[in-house]
Amino acid sequence: MKLSCLRPLAALLLTLGLAACGGKASYDVSGTITGLNNDGLTLANGSDTVLPAAGTTSFTFAKRIDYGTDYNITVTKNPAHMNCSVSGGSGSAGHYLTISALVTCSQNAYSVGGTITGLTVDGLVLINGNATTTVAKDATAFTMSGAVAYGTSYGISVFTQPTGLVCTVTPGTGTGTMGEANVTTVQVACNPG
Template identity: 80%
Template sequence: MKLSCLRPLAALLLTLGLAACGGKASYEVAGTISGLNNEGLILANGSDTLPVPAGKTSFTFAKRIDYGTDYNITFKQQPAHMTCGINGGSGSAGHYINISAAVTCSQNRYTVGGTVSGLTVEGLVLINGSATTTVAKDATTFTMASSVAYGDPYGISVSVQPKGLQCVVQPGTEKGTMGEANVTTVKVACNPV
């Protein structure tokens, strides 16, 4: 009877002893994600890749790594129309209790601008939303000071007229939805009043 109780205890002690001598701890390679609004993000840790769907706020690679193994989380593919960065994405397992990287994503942003004709005096101020840009006398081109995120609308209009001139943004060039490149087609024409 006493022997039947000792056998499981002996097996447990043997297992613990072997684990202490040669067993290695393994670690999940994981982290948080913020701002991922679009599809297409693929993370990589060596040959282990991980597609991450839009809207996810965390990730965990399928393969665990052993104590002392280096990890280096990279981007195999950025999400559509976004740029992501990683904080804490590389190191050696075991330096911290948990491996936890932070991936932060933001929509790509582009500028809006175009041409100006007839601007012979100072004072022209253009506006897009709440962002204004003053255009210099004799300028033939302009670029709005604030960029616009991909997919967001823009609408350029005249906020302040220069003295003695009437400046108008040509219809059909003043508004649109930001694509995947800078807009350079807005046309502003100024004429004497």
């Protein structure tokens, strides 16, 4: 048998042996974390809490739980500017040989948009990074495709001019660093070319 097959068998035999002697097996409640870029995350399993720091990739609660005890790992506080979720975080100890949840975190993201004046024909395409947005004629407002993560720079510019017009992004309105809300202040003006 391979060593990987022996470990679960050994854990099962240990559990059965402890149960036969009147003792109870106990389990660590732990897991892995992906994408934790900011401080402030609080995870809970009942009254037991853990506060993983930014950059942490794993966690283990201080209290072990006995065989047959239910566990439910939850996010009680998200980190600053992020949203985290838990998968595989609930069950009953002993149902699996290990208790290991996955906590996935991602930066909050928001839209970038604004107003347009003078767009009388089709063909205007705006760009932000690799995301393009085609704006229909007579539009007075736009929202770029794709959200921008908190703390990330954005820069809206004209990618394709509409026929017969010259459209420009008003200086100072099309660039910035994403905060904690949608940006709606970009201004695009189109004039006969």
